[in-house]
Amino acid sequence: MGRPKVAILSCDLIAGAAMDLVNSTGAFTIPELARRLKVSPSSLYNHVSGREQIVELLREKAMSEVRLPDLGGPWIDVVAEIARSYYRSYARYPRLIPLMTAYPVGSRQAVAMYDALAVTLTRAGFTAEDTLRIITLIDSFVLGSALDAAAPAEPWGNAADAGPELAAALATGTARADRAEDAFEFGLAVLLRGLSRL
Amino acid sequence: MGRPKVAILSCDLIAGAAMDLVNSTGAFTIPELARRLKVSPSSLYNHVSGREQIVELLREKAMSEVRLPDLGGPWIDVVAEIARSYYRSYARYPRLIPLMTAYPVGSRQAVAMYDALAVTLTRAGFTAEDTLRIITLIDSFVLGSALDAAAPAEPWGNAADAGPELAAALATGTARADRAEDAFEFGLAVLLRGLSRL
Incomplete structure (x- = not known):
């Protein structure tokens, strides 16, 4: 029989358990994480310096799926491709x-994406000040849209109180499986059109 | 001495306790809420039908601060004013x-705001399909920007690995107390410029 096999604690294992907790409850605490991994909080601290580092591990996990395009193309296409992959x-x-958004960005993957945006926008002729503003705009739009993509199929419910204009607008999204993706592409095009007229 | 005074359970009290839990932990559960209010979960169900209704009470609380402008002005100004108040x-x-974003919108306050946007965009000549897309764009941008407003003063940390273009951009936001608000106003202007060229 022997002792039950216990997975050796690692940053990967900690990040995986934290991701599970966040996905199911929206949050994680060090004591919960320790309970779930069947270790003491102090053993966690042998691997990570604290909450902030665990958040960075989660950011790395999410950002590892972002693919950066060839930066040689037209800036509008490069920015659009990065925004789509990030979304x-x-x-x-x-x-x-x-x-x-509650913790400062530290992971290399994330910095690489912001670097690609900054290089592309600078080459396109935007000032350093506008480059920061545009990066912030892309961040806010992409993260807000990602929340919308996870919204219920009909985000406005039955909206029984809606006036005729709102009801007509909502009806165009009803039972449309790609509502969120369609709105994202529309929004991205609006944003890029707005930027190209600066 | 007598019995300790116990506040009579009400929707307001439940919403207040749920808001406290969400503000401190990012989430709430019915058992936690009951513990915090020192009642049984079943007493909660005498006042609210469940989790979804509590989320609606929280939405009402947040939306009650949104001020709708006079809808008679130019559509760009009306949309900008609603977006600012919502943000x-x-x-x-x-x-x-x-x-x-995880629950369908049901509260009257929220529907009133979406109604005002739909009326304004329809009057401006947008189709019902584009009206839904523009409302979704405003939602995503505003909620993403509100998350950015709550970000740390330096959202990109020290970004030790940043290349020169990103470092120059980040430097323009350093120690600028209105960085998030400034980026929101810039982003709003970009969106409205993009929309006015549709």
């Missing part, structure tokens, strides 16, 4: 999003 | 945001 990645982990 | 309201409750 698809976070649409899978909507409950992570508030944690991602 | 300011949710920037106060960033941890509520994922809950808001």
Whole structure:
């Protein structure tokens, strides 16, 4: 019989358990994480320095799916491709999003994406000030859209109180499986059109 | 001495306790809520039908601060004013945001805001299909920006690995108290410019 096999604690295992907790409850605490991994909180601290590092491990996990395009193309196409890949990645982990924005970005994967955006926008002729604003705009739009992608199929419920204009608008999204994706592509096009007229 | 005074359970009390839990932990469960209110879960069900209704009470609380402008002005100004008020309201409750997008909208306050947007966009000549897409774009942008407003003062940390273009962009936001608000206004102007060229 012997002792039950216990997985050796690692950063990967800690990140996986934290991701499970966030996906199911929207949050994690160190004591909960320790309970789930059947270790003491102090053993966790042998692997991670604390909550902030665990959040970075989660960010890395989500960002590892972001694919950066060749930066040589027209800036509008490069920005659009990065935004799409970022959106698809976070649409899978909507409950992570508030944690991602609540902690400073530190992971290499994330910095690589922001670097690609900054290089592309600078080459397109935007000032450093506008580059930061545009990166923030893309971030806000992508993360908000990723939350929308995880919304119920009919985000406005039956909206019994809706006036005729709202009811007509909502009817165009009803039973449309790609409502969120369609709205994301529309929004991205609006944003890029707005930027190209700066 | 007598019995300790116990506040009579009400929807307001339940919403207040749920808001406290969400603000401190990012989530709430019915058992936690009952423990915090020192009642049994079944007494909660005498006042609310369940989790979904509590989420609606929280949405009402956040939306009650949204002020709708006179809808008679130019559509760009009306949409901008609604977006600003919506942003300011949710920037106060960033941890509520994922809950808001995870449940269908039902509260009267929220429907009134979406109604005002739909009336304004329809009058501006947008089709019902585009009206839904634009409402979704505003929602995603505002909620993403509200999360950004609650981000740390330096959302990208020290970004030690940043390349020169990103470092230059980040430097323009450093120690700028209105970084998030400035980025929101910039993003709103970009969106409205993109929409006015549709």
